[in-house]
Each structure stands twice: as structure tokens, then as C-alpha cells.
Amino acid sequence: MNKLPEKTIGRLSEYRRTLLNCLAKGKTHIYSHELANLHNFTAVQVRRDIMLIGYSTTLKKGYDVKALIDVISKIIDTDEGINAAIIGVGNLGKAITTYFNGKRPKLRIVATFDNDPEKANRVIAGVKCYPISEINKLVNELDIRIGIMTVPPENAVSVLETLVNAGIKGILNYTSTPLSVPQNVHLEEYDMITSIEKVAYFVKQKK
Amino acid sequence: MNKLPEKTIGRLSEYRRTLLNCLAKGKTHIYSHELANLHNFTAVQVRRDIMLIGYSTTLKKGYDVKALIDVISKIIDTDEGINAAIIGVGNLGKAITTYFNGKRPKLRIVATFDNDPEKANRVIAGVKCYPISEINKLVNELDIRIGIMTVPPENAVSVLETLVNAGIKGILNYTSTPLSVPQNVHLEEYDMITSIEKVAYFVKQKK
DNA sequence: TGTACATTGTTATTTATTTCACACTACCTG
DNA sequence: CAGGTAGTGTGAAATAAATAACAATGTACA
Incomplete structure (x- = not known):
């Protein structure tokens, strides 16, 4: 299997x-x-x-x-569960946190990160938000294995680097910046504009 | 081609x-x-x-x-452009509208819909929000071809029906309810939980 | 100017995924 | 309790997609 x-x-x-x-x-x-x-x-x-x-x-x-x-x-879960974090608490980050949390007992969003001091150290969408500078420390402390990136495109590369250096092994990239990662990290990318454009293409073909 | x-x-x-x-x-x-x-x-x-x-x-x-x-x-665009609408102005709907608007001249989000009276008839994330009951009318008036669904899962089926009946030919489904559509409609589905679970699976495999 | 090299375009091959076709068998029905 | 049916499991075929292999040809530089 x-x-x-x-x-x-x-x-x-x-x-x-x-x-x-x-x-x-x-x-x-x-x-x-x-x-x-x-x-x-x-x-x-x-x-x-x-x-x-x-x-x-x-x-x-x-x-x-x-x-x-x-x-x-x-097959999908691990016994002890896996912890994930959201990086970038804009609308999308909030949407995912809200939508997701509590739905899967073996998959937890244990932290969010943002570099806006207004947001940091508050609870947003049910999860505590930390300043981005603390990623490194908290990845270890909270055993975060997956990073979900919802930061503005211009910050994507540096955030990715921080995550990978902190030892994160799975990245879900929702920014519009394509990324690449070392072999031992799993990367999944999703771009909404691409999806909409795909639908647009097929709608165009229909006629 | x-x-x-x-x-x-x-x-x-x-x-x-x-x-x-x-x-x-x-x-x-x-x-x-x-x-x-x-x-x-x-x-x-x-x-x-x-x-x-x-x-x-x-x-x-x-x-x-x-x-x-x-x-x-x-290949991707049409000369006259294509109009899309967001149905469901929660965090995700707002995220997409904000993120997207203005980025692609040939692809416009021309309306959002929500059944919360607080939201309807206001401008949200730069686009006017209408009550869901007006979908049918506005799809024709504004020539909306693509519906982007970001409503709660329990409303997905009925919203879909409304959209299809109104003549929409492309659906992007971000709700967690799987949908099916007639042959002549193009449907693209994306579920965030599935994506996160996929990453979790591969992270698990890495060890 | 001619030689080595880098880059493109494309056919052939391999790999991944879906679909077909059908053997097998529990279940229902008379 | 026999015979038909509907459902599962799976090897084999078909389709889709990625990769390899390489011919052709500008380009740079000696």
C-alpha cells in the first residue's frame, strides 16, 4: 500500500x-x-x-x-495528528482557519502568523496569531509540520525560506508567487486566478 | 489548436x-x-x-x-472579456474578490451575492453585493458567465441550481459540498481540506 | 569565417491514470 | 432452492501526460 x-x-x-x-x-x-x-x-x-x-x-x-x-x-492521518500553521492573516488566511478548525481531529491549525503588529498576539478566527519573527521558535515549540502560505506575493519567497529553515516538511502555497523547495519538502501550489482562467477557457470552448 | x-x-x-x-x-x-x-x-x-x-x-x-x-x-481570453460573480461574501468570497479584481482585464468580477441583508446592496471589496434572490435577473443583465461559489456547504446545492437555471456555463466550487452539473456546464471543484490532507499524507510519507 | 555550443522543435518512449470487460458471488425472488 | 440480478474485484486496454532523445540551427567567439 x-x-x-x-x-x-x-x-x-x-x-x-x-x-x-x-x-x-x-x-x-x-x-x-x-x-x-x-x-x-x-x-x-x-x-x-x-x-x-x-x-x-x-x-x-x-x-x-x-x-x-x-x-x-x-492512510491519511497519523496517530498523534499533525500540526499546521497559517502564515498571513488576511481574508484568505482567516477563511481557511475559520473553515477548517475543528473539522479534522488529526489535523490542527495551532498558530497563525502575521507581520502586522495590530494582529500579532491576538486571537484571530479562534487561533492565536504571532509575529512572523517567531516562526522559527514556534515551529519547534508547537511541532508545526505544515505551513499554509497566504501572504502577499512579494513576501512569499522570504516566508518560504523561513519555513524551510525552521524544518517544515509540507507547504501549501496560496500566494500567486510560484515557489520551489528542496527535495525533502512537499509543496502543493494553488492559484485562484489560474482556476478562474481555466474555467473561462472551457466556457469559451463551449460556445 | x-x-x-x-x-x-x-x-x-x-x-x-x-x-x-x-x-x-x-x-x-x-x-x-x-x-x-x-x-x-x-x-x-x-x-x-x-x-x-x-x-x-x-x-x-x-x-x-x-x-x-x-x-x-x-487562447485563454475572449475579445470582449468574461464576467464572473462571487456567490457568498464570507472571508473566502472577500479574499477572492480583493485578490482578483483588476488583475485581468478580460476577466471581471462584476457582482457578489449574499443572503445576509447586512451585506446586500453594499459595496464589498470593491464590488457591489446583491441579495441572492436577484441572481437570475442579474446574470442576464450583467452577462455573467462564471459563478464562483463560496457559500456555506448547506446552501451549495440550491445556489448551484439557481446559477445553472440562470444560464451560467462555468462554475468554480469552493464549498465542501461536491456538486454535479449538466454536460454543457463546466465545473471545477476545489476543496481546501483535501489539499491540506494531501500535504499531510505526503509529509507523513517523508519520514 | 568556421567551429563549438546552446537552444529550440518534435518524435518516440515511458509513466500515470482512467476506462473497459468480465469473472465471480451474495442476495433476492418466485 | 434454483435462476436471475446487481454488485464487487481486477487484469487488460485505452487514454492522458511527462520525459527522453535527438536533429536542426542560430549565436558567440576564437
Whole structure:
């Protein structure tokens, strides 16, 4: 189970979210095609992903929701959980903190950072905000493993450097500055303008 | 040039952003490997993408920045531009509006919508906010083609229905509710929790 | 001016991902 | 309790995307 396709990882996360909803509604079993229809996937895709993670059912009444959640969680989560931090408490940083916090017990946003003295040392969106100068110290103190960058583009490079030097191993870059990191750091980038432009392109093609 | 790979479209958008920066700095030519290094791409990938869009240079002094921007723009943009709207003016909606507006002349956010009466009919992040009940009317009046959904998950389905009925052809879904749309509508989904969980997974693998 | 080099354009190959096709079997129904 | 059906699991085929390999050709510089 060591080499799951990257696309599968993304879908597993989405399956779990949906499965948790099902569980909350009291649904105990779910067919591959049901799970597929709740997303925009195909039933085969669902079955294959589930095969890849080593879960299977002998029944023909669908997958056991609870059991499937557990298998997925074992893959995505760690026992002790992972701590993340938001760097840059603008609208986006606040949005993510608010949206996220408390949703996943094994994934916690334990700090936010901003270089605006107005914000530093206050609690923003439920999480304490520290001055950026303290990143290095706090990454170690709070065992922060993931940095979510929502700073202005011109600060992205220097913030990245601070994070990497502090020993962070996972970066999620929401700034519009493309970044690069050493081999031993995982970087995921997402640019909203690109997404909107992609949609615009396909809308244009439709006509 | 009719069938560009989806991944290429995304990269073209990113190339253009970078090329615009280069232009602003007075750089007139750029090598494939330079452009690649400014992102996390390879030089071959850059050259191949550029081949696919039909641009080429006879020189060996790199690509003409201005010309390349024009070619990419011809693919991504439309002459008259495309109008988009944000539905849901929470932190995320505000973040996108603020971040985006004015950056791309051919892509405009012309309205935001919210069902909070406090917000409706005010100007928020530089764009007028309307009550959600007016979506149908305004989609036509303002020629809105793209809907960017940043509403709470429980409202996603009904908002989507409204948008599709109003004739919108492109949806960008930032809510945590997976959606599905008719064939003739283009849907792009992005869930932040999934992204964070993906990073967490890869961080876990690193050790 | 001609030689070495760097850079582009493109075909072929490899790798990743999705889809197809079908064997297998629990479940339901009469 | 037999036969049809609907659902799962999975090898094989198809598609999409990235990478390698290299021919062609400006460019710089001796």
C-alpha cells in the first residue's frame, strides 16, 4: 500500500468527507455507485481506489461506511495528528482557519502568523496569531509540520525560506508567487486566478 | 489548436502571469529553462506547451515575452472579456474578490451575492453585493458567465441550481459540498481540506 | 569565417491514470 | 432452492501526460 497514486489520495480525502456525512445521517452501508454519484467520479474509479487501499467487502450490500472511514483514516492521518500553521492573516488566511478548525481531529491549525503588529498576539478566527519573527521558535515549540502560505506575493519567497529553515516538511502555497523547495519538502501550489482562467477557457470552448 | 491538454491550460495561465512580471521588469526575451525554473516545471514541458499553442521563434535567444503573452492571451481570453460573480461574501468570497479584481482585464468580477441583508446592496471589496434572490435577473443583465461559489456547504446545492437555471456555463466550487452539473456546464471543484490532507499524507510519507 | 555550443522543435518512449470487460458471488425472488 | 440480478474485484486496454532523445540551427567567439 506504499505507492498510492496521487489522484487517489485526493479522492480518498473526499470519500472520507462524504462518508462522515453518511455516518452522521445513520447510513451504515454504501454502494460504489452511490459514493461515485455523490462526487463526480465513476463507480469503477471508486472500486479501484478502494481496492488499492486494501479494503474489501464480501457482501454485496455495499461497503461498510464506518470500516471504510477507518481504513482511509489510517492512510491519511497519523496517530498523534499533525500540526499546521497559517502564515498571513488576511481574508484568505482567516477563511481557511475559520473553515477548517475543528473539522479534522488529526489535523490542527495551532498558530497563525502575521507581520502586522495590530494582529500579532491576538486571537484571530479562534487561533492565536504571532509575529512572523517567531516562526522559527514556534515551529519547534508547537511541532508545526505544515505551513499554509497566504501572504502577499512579494513576501512569499522570504516566508518560504523561513519555513524551510525552521524544518517544515509540507507547504501549501496560496500566494500567486510560484515557489520551489528542496527535495525533502512537499509543496502543493494553488492559484485562484489560474482556476478562474481555466474555467473561462472551457466556457469559451463551449460556445 | 483545438484540443489542448487540460494540464497545459493551467500552465499557460501560470506562464502568462510570470511573463507579465518579466515584461514589467523590462525583460524582453526568456529561455524555456528560465520560464521553467520560475515555476516547478521542466524546460521540455515549457517547450512542448509552447509548441502545442503554435508559437515558435526562429531565434535562439529565447521567446519574445510580449509575443508569447499575446499568443497565450488569444487562447485563454475572449475579445470582449468574461464576467464572473462571487456567490457568498464570507472571508473566502472577500479574499477572492480583493485578490482578483483588476488583475485581468478580460476577466471581471462584476457582482457578489449574499443572503445576509447586512451585506446586500453594499459595496464589498470593491464590488457591489446583491441579495441572492436577484441572481437570475442579474446574470442576464450583467452577462455573467462564471459563478464562483463560496457559500456555506448547506446552501451549495440550491445556489448551484439557481446559477445553472440562470444560464451560467462555468462554475468554480469552493464549498465542501461536491456538486454535479449538466454536460454543457463546466465545473471545477476545489476543496481546501483535501489539499491540506494531501500535504499531510505526503509529509507523513517523508519520514 | 568556421567551429563549438546552446537552444529550440518534435518524435518516440515511458509513466500515470482512467476506462473497459468480465469473472465471480451474495442476495433476492418466485 | 434454483435462476436471475446487481454488485464487487481486477487484469487488460485505452487514454492522458511527462520525459527522453535527438536533429536542426542560430549565436558567440576564437
